[in-house]
Amino acid sequence: MKISVIGTGYVGLVTGTCLAETGNHVSCIDIDHNKIDSLKNGKIPIYEPGLDVLFERNKRERRLEFTTDLKEGIKDAKVIFLALPTPPNDDGSADLKYVLKVAGDLGPLLKGYTIVVNKSTVPVGTTEMVRNTIAERTKAKFDVVSNPEFLREGVAVEDFMKPDRVVVGSSSEKARNIMQELYAPLVRQGNPILFMDEKSAEMTKYAANSFLATKITFMNEIANLCELLGADVDMVRRGIGTDNRIGKRFLFAGIGYGGSCFPKDVQALFNAASGVNYDFRILRSVMEVNERQKIKLANRIREYFNQDLEGKTIAIWGLAFKPYTDDIREAPSLANILELTKEGAFIRAYDPEAGENIKDLKLEKVVICDDEYETLKNADALLIVTEWPVFRTPDFDLMGRLMKQRVIFDGRNLYELNTMRKYGFIYISIGRKEIHG
Numbered sequence: 001m002k003i004s005v006i007g008t009g010y011v012g013l014v015t016g017t018c019l020a021e022t023g024n025h026v027s028c029i030d031i032d033h034n035k036i037d038s039l040k041n042g043k044i045p046i047y048e049p050g051l052d053v054l055f056e057r058n059k060r061e062r063r064l065e066f067t068t069d070l071k072e073g074i075k076d077a078k079v080i081f082l083a084l085p086t087p088p089n090d091d092g093s094a095d096l097k098y099v100l101k102v103a104g105d106l107g108p109l110l111k112g113y114t115i116v117v118n119k120s121t122v123p124v125g126t127t128e129m130v131r132n133t134i135a136e137r138t139k140a141k142f143d144v145v146s147n148p149e150f151l152r153e154g155v156a157v158e159d160f161m162k163p164d165r166v167v168v169g170s171s172s173e174k175a176r177n178i179m180q181e182l183y184a185p186l187v188r189q190g191n192p193i194l195f196m197d198e199k200s201a202e203m204t205k206y207a208a209n210s211f212l213a214t215k216i217t218f219m220n221e222i223a224n225l226c227e228l229l230g231a232d233v234d235m236v237r238r239g240i241g242t243d244n245r246i247g248k249r250f251l252f253a254g255i256g257y258g259g260s261c262f263p264k265d266v267q268a269l270f271n272a273a274s275g276v277n278y279d280f281r282i283l284r285s286v287m288e289v290n291e292r293q294k295i296k297l298a299n300r301i302r303e304y305f306n307q308d309l310e311g312k313t314i315a316i317w318g319l320a321f322k323p324y325t326d327d328i329r330e331a332p333s334l335a336n337i338l339e340l341t342k343e344g345a346f347i348r349a350y351d352p353e354a355g356e357n358i359k360d361l362k363l364e365k366v367v368i369c370d371d372e373y374e375t376l377k378n379a380d381a382l383l384i385v386t387e388w389p390v391f392r393t394p395d396f397d398l399m400g401r402l403m404k405q406r407v408i409f410d411g412r413n414l415y416e417l418n419t420m421r422k423y424g425f426i427y428i429s430i431g432r433k434e435i436h437g
């Protein structure tokens with residue numbers, strides 16, 4: 001099948017590459033010339049494990065092409081995916097200008113029957129808006145389908161190639177059949193393609209992300225209470241996670257969720273609810289608690305140093321919003337850097353993949369180091385923000401020798417309390433007893 005993908009970011013590039021891998025001819029389109037030049041030259045502009053092998057193979061075999069020219073890119077396409085940004089407006093609602101601009105541009109270019117598939121996360125009713133926008137500008141036959149994407153950065157290729165489920169919102173039988181044909185190679189193990197109306201499909205994406213953000217936030221509240229009452233959140237996590245109704249995943253307490261999806265999607269759903277005079281109270285709390293949780297350890301660091309961070313050096317391990325990505329959008333690391341540097345602290349930070357993205361922000365008082373131990377030279381304390389595996393079994397003796405003081409604030413509960421005691425660290429984590437050397 002000839003496919004086009006408009007928007008070649010985290011979702012668009014993975015979608016395009018994976019659909020080429022299943023034998024389609026895919027043209028990826030973006031307005032960012034640097035991105036397209038880089039892709040044409042064989043360089044992937046993002047870090048996504050496993051993407052390089054598929055990208056190289058499909059590019060070499062000419063099933064995967066890149067262009068900035070919309071007309072050329074959608075020529076002969078049977079299915080056109082939209083994988084465009086939907087960032088938050090000031091009031092938290094989803095900004096649809098990218099999606100609607102492309103819908104408007106597509107109208108006059110459509111020839112013959114085409115399916116326009118929206119993969120961007122959009123509020124209920126957007127598919128209809130896209131349909132109307134295109135219809136005003138074309139006489140060609142087309143369908144607009146809602147096909148929200150559930151891939152997770154860091155395991156995006158696996159998620160796309162073996163999805164738990166595929167959600168397709170459309171009332172057109174013709175469109176449903178073509179979507180079925182397109183996705184069939186990805187659901188051979190029997191995972192379902194769930195056909196539904198387009199509004200339910202749009203809502204499904206927001207409901208999934210808001211539910212997961214709520215689950216994380218609930219555990220963070222439990223963790224905060226564990227600290228006050230002397231319980232251990234890791235034990236509680238195991239205790240409840242073994243209940244099948246609850247499940248083991250998304251129960252790890254930490255310093256809040258971030259990334260390009262959860263924060264904006266929770267806000268957008270809350271805003272959509274407000275638009276129909278529904279006060280979605282749980283989500284209001286989720287947003288408030290998460291903001292507080294993100295800077296919980298920055299506040300604890302300030303307290304530890306008697307409200308005086310002037311001239312202190314804080315090492316930070318992990319900058320990406322989660323492991324296995326270079327994405328720093330809404331990352332808790334940024335909130336912590338801001339909190340600490342505004343009080344006069346210096347930051348020495350390391351991340352296996354996201355360092356360059358932080359460097360691009362040209363933040364004051366922040367040095368990006370080449371490895372995790374480099375950050376510790378003369379550090380007054382270490383703050384762990386992202387649970388990259390490389391941080392899990394470090395050389396604690398070396399750490400202690402490099403640091404000015406053996407003090408760790410761990411936002412991801414990476415270490416056993418006994419280990420910290422043994423190495424003589426002051427160790428403050430989330431929802432567990434504090435260890436004081």
Ligand code: NAD
Nearest residue numbers: 007008009010011030031032083084085086120121149153
């Ligand atoms: P992104 O910012 O990485 O990529 C979007 C791309 O669209 C950019 O490369 C941008 O240059 C391009 N673009 C903007 N206007 C364009 C235009 N007029 N024509 C062509 N290209 C244009 O965004 P993303 O993370 O891939 O997210 C895209 C959508 O998918 C969002 O709605 C997001 O909420 C949703 N989503 C993201 C994830 C994720 O993990 N990143 C997962 C599921 C869903």
